[in-house]
Amino acid sequence: MSINYKDIKSEILTRITKGDLPPGALVPNEVELAESYGCARATVNRAMRELTDEGILERRRKAGTRVRMAPLREARFSIPVVREEIEGQAASYGYTLLNRQILHAPDWLRERLKLVVGDDVLHLTCLHRADNAPYQLEDRWINLARFPQAAGVDFAASGPNEWLISTVPFSDVEMSFGAAAATAAQANYLGCTTGDALFEAERSTWWEGRAVTFVRLTYPPGYRMTTRY
Template sequence: MRVTYKEVKADILAKIVRGDWGPGELVPNEMDLTETYNCARATVNRAMRELADEGIIERRRKAGTRVRETRILQAKFDIPVLRNEIEALNAEYRYSLVSSSVENAPDWLRARLQLPKAADVLHLICMHYADGNPYQYEDRWINLDALPQAREIDFSKLGPNDWLMSEIPYSEAEISFSAALADKEMTEFLECAVGDPIFIVERSTWHAEQAMTYVRLSHKPGHRMTTRY
């Protein structure tokens, strides 16, 4: 069966994400990759061009191709860094991991991210505070097929959003905003009353057509979001 450039690209990316080829390290040349994947050189060339366009690798004439030392985010929007957002309010930021577990992806998540039936995900519940007051409740799911190294990260010390932004770029995102009524569990985290309106942001991200993560962010009554275009 013929290997497609998307399969070549995905496999090269997986090697980089796993650390088989680290930052600054040379990537095999196109002729060697053509033999490895048993495909046409044009197939490898297209895969490499897209990885270069997305800021994953750096190609230099006569110097070869290397994994970029600092990966470039090529998205058309910025995913906010919550610490910066809170500190911009002249408040002290604090992060807390509530729970962490590896689970088989539930049906609703598989449908949303188009994951295979046996997909494992890392489920994280986190809290973010401003001056000791609840600011954001984070309910996050990370696709372990795409990011297996997430199993080894100590998220009690590092927030998942900070880790994801430093680990891998994203090429596509879907974001939705909505309002919901706080249930009893949410009142315990956001210090509000049952039935109070809370602001919800849901975000799914992909890279090279592979789902990375889904997160649902909940904010207490009175939260205000400002965007600039």
């Protein structure tokens, strides 16, 4: 029953929360800690490295390890595939493709995705339902200049989300959340009133410096996106 890197993590964490190691304080160096815990430096190193990844500590070569001034608290949350999200709530999943067309990228999209004039995009509008009630309105734009094969896929049966996830890689993502008043079209599909406050999530995805897709997800009034950590 020897010392575990997890024990060291929680021991250090206790010292911090007890005020023994206030924000900004210098944590003993790895060699000293290893000696005092009676373990190898690698073990201490792992504990400290993870605490650093978690935003609790701050490390600089030669300068040493310090407790972060304002502990960088990171919210993480997974963005599930809608279908899984709905089925996870023991509700039945429904999907409808509302609209599909190929067109030149509009100006605002060109700017967002850094596209070139004349690039074609596939524009899809889909509605996802949970137990038959509108759950999410998906406004999807796929860069055909990058993924021409998307033009040949039939999105009538399953959403572009699922196709993209299994076939298109990505490396850079920008997400943003906000609120907007429902347009007449949105209100119609989501079963609410024009002007209602809707929660909106947008995601842009790139691969090797080139745009893959942009999507705007809109939810009915009252929807909340929740995460725990």
